[in-house]
Amino acid sequence: MAAAVVTKTAWKLQEITAHSSNVSALVLGKNSGRLLATGGDDCRVNIWSVNKPNCIMSLTGHTTPVESVKINTNEEMIVAGSQSGSIRIWDLEAAKILRTLMGHKANICSLDFHPYGGFVASGSMDTNVKLWDVRRKGCVFRYKGHTQAVRCLRFSPDGKWLASSADDHTVKLWDLAAGKIMCEFTEHTGPVNVVEFHPNEYLLASGSSDRTIRFWDLEKFQVVSCIKEEAIPVRCVLFNPDGCCLYAGSHDSLRVYGWEPERCFDVVMVNWGKVADLSICNNQLIGVSFTQSIVSSFVVDLNRVTKCGSSLHGLVRDDKPFVPPAPMGSSLRRIYDRPSTTCSRPQRVKHNSESERRSPSSEDDREEKESTAEIQNPEDYKEIFQPKNSITRTPPYKNEPFPAPPEDVPPEPTLAKETSRSSQAADSQTPLPSQETPDSSS
Template sequence: MAATKRAYKLQEFVAHSSNVNCLKIGRRTSRVLVTGGEDHKVNLWSIGKPNAILSLSGHTSAVESVSFDSSEVLVAAGAASGTIKLWDLEEAKVVRTLTGHRSNCVSVDFHPFGEFLASGSSDTNLKIWDIRRKSCIHTYKGHTRGVNAIRFTPDGRWVVSGGEDNVVKLWDLTAGKLLHDFKCHEGQIQCIDFHPHEFLLATGSADRTVKFWDLETFELVGSAGPEATGVRSMTFNPDGRNLLCGLHETLKVFSWEPIRCHDAVDVGWSRLSDLNIHEEKLLGCSYNQSCVGVWVVDLSRIEPYAVASAARSNGHLESKFTSSGNLSLPAGNNLKTSIGRLSISQNAELAVKEAKPVASTGTVPGTPQRIGMSTGPKITAANSAAAPGAATLKRSSSKTHDNFRAHKPSETCSVEVLKGGKTRSLVASWERREQSSSYESPTPSSSSETTTATNVSYSLRGHFPSVEKETISANDEGAITDLMEQHKQFLDSAQTRLTKLQVVHRLWQRNDFRGVINAVEKMSDHAVSADVVSIWTEKSDNVTLDIFTCLLPVLTSLLESKMDRHLGISLEMLLKLVRTFGPVIYSTLSAGPSVGVDLQAEQRRERCNLCFIELEKAKHSLSTLTGRGGSIAKAAEELNLALQDVQEVL
């Protein structure tokens, strides 16, 4: 019986000295966990380890919501007092304190690009915070009771909130207004998730139903349930085919087209708080009083994934947890992503292919070994039906270029995400009809607040055990581990860069050049900035003074890069534009103010003043670059001479 278990408890530990109120799994690695408790503490854990990595203090009331940022470098925690604190995990100190809520802060979520934070409170308000400025930039009012759940859309332009008033609200961050109310639930909203590829939203409620919404038409696609208990947490499978829903002591697997329950798995979790899929395993974390339980569901043993698993070759090795309780890398999954070059023709492509490591077959002490296929019951349509009168999800043909096609790994086999124009890419879907909002470049922050670290300093790399390969000698294991870790980091970096370039390409196709610059500045990624500037270098004749004013901060920030390619691209573009606009800028500023009211002249003078400030910043960087030697020093000297020539002529 033990060998055929589809779900088991990985570990249980005492997380706080009093009751646990909230927890969250780190999405990037699925190997860290943050908890908040009545003891006013925020504790950080490595999944599979019994002791906390960090214990963070600073709040003066119970912690009621926690969240990681996308890089797992920052943690945000909302307290019963309404105060929100942000910790830098590498330095183990408070870097931001945000105040403004009048009551309990019960939900927090980071913007996908990490510079903004959303928070929901029992005071019925949803607030958006600028982390760099330490201020609230917008307060959305509309809920009549507390805001339980918050999620940003993948592109970060919309935010969805679910409340105790049974309503789901969709807000446009760019326009600062409510887009739509979804009012079909009869109980408070407890969880929200977005489909990874379709323009689809799933919501789970205490009314024991899961509802699917088309975000293009704002129509109800269908409803699953009612179930025996309320829906506490949910997550879409990465391939988008199924939604995994955590109920009281049960996991259910639903497909959304058509609405159907494929399987139900008995799991011992009670107060489930978070779910996350990692390498063909579903991690579920629950809490009860002062204890936290970590549960694992083997997706290869549940429907509909078990069918695909049975069709695999007998030599396929099952991905398991290593003996230290950490997830091992999967066997047999290929990740091949075609990245279209940011240009009008989209000719060049970058291919990234993931290697196939062999997973360790060790098991966690105290947990049963899992051999063979599960004999658990197969549930095909229990307690699940399409909502009467619900609209069928409209599936429009893809508007993206054929070169923009992503192949992503499914849970059991390689599946092409875009097929026959039926499914649009994630970024293409979220970029439609929207205009990019402007953001300021990041500024360094400091804080005098400190916190105590009970254990060793936190490091993103180093505390995670690595994958082992049984057939390799012990002397080679370290080298293989390092290679695999570097390879995974490279894949993560390439995938992030692909997503950012797709966002930029969408704006470029619409000739929204200011939007392109604003998006690049918001991303704060030198590699992406260099790619965009390199294309603009070939089109420098099309750059206006207005575009030059927006582009200059990106060019000066590239001068801080340590890579010669980034520096060379920035210096080349600056030289071209200084020769074009330098005389205009300096002559405008040296001229006296115009007589009377001339709005165009005032705008030109303001733009020239902004350009002058940025060019002065660039001049300070040139002295450092001239000492590097080689082509970079030569280009820096040439730019410095060009700036001097313009000033001398005037």
């Protein structure tokens, strides 16, 4: 009987030349895990389908390099901010520019779409955070408080809060309806590169250049725990969809963390270099990175990654079955309320500057006319976006898991390998690097 083929835990999926010049921004669609947007020094935003070689759509209009991009929840819109401070929003289904938003005085460093309402948040090197009404084309509110560039913005799952992190070493939490700051976290000792809300409970994670990940309780407004074993600055983090653990993308590895107490469940070696974004689909984690004009995508099979000690079930210790503790954090805090309709409108206040209260000008209209969405791959475009003006809509596009390639080296005997790994895990909480290391040439 032929032996089963052993496949890799992590592997390189694809490498593309994404722009004619350096790539300056990169983001994955979080809904499908298959949509990829890249921004370049060539002032374009290019849309790709993960693991397909050709650009689906190229968005023009920016006149300076694109510094930040974000795809909305249902993957129908994309927002991009430039070095000059301008923001443009495109409707991907209609393949056209939707809005041009002006008001920031420096590079756009961070963007996020509100999960329910028609709002976009932007953070800039000018230290301001702004909330924009996409439909009315206006700045609803300006949040002042950071003293350096705002690197990451995230709306809470219920759409009531906005978290911001900055080079000034702080994380701030803003109440959108009240239009004021709720809390400021100051424990980081370096620029805070990323923040991420837990999908269910009042918990926030932040990753910093101080090489730590901190978890914050959003009821008591205090630190829950701090992961200090990162070897290099934390670039991106993502909670598992069920909230059981946090994935952290570091140089050439994916780390899996718990926070109550803080511990590392697993380390998977991945040759992705400076990973820029993570997404999860079909229990596979997709990671993307860029170097100069090249964008690379990688896959990690989460079925083979240790989360919450689940792989230790069934082991025997001292002649008794060893049952690990239940995943912590599952019911310790309040759960987000999900509104059945769009959220209440954030409070509108008096604008502080002439540029924020001006009505849309002919200059903005001219800029929108000069912005285009060039469909470069009609077949992929129709398959993914299924434009509403099509005569017939095909069945919803369904993603299948990416097939794992076979392992390059003959593995150790499975029984010995699992026994060894399990005994190490039972005796220690040190992270266990996964045996499968992706081949950078694959």
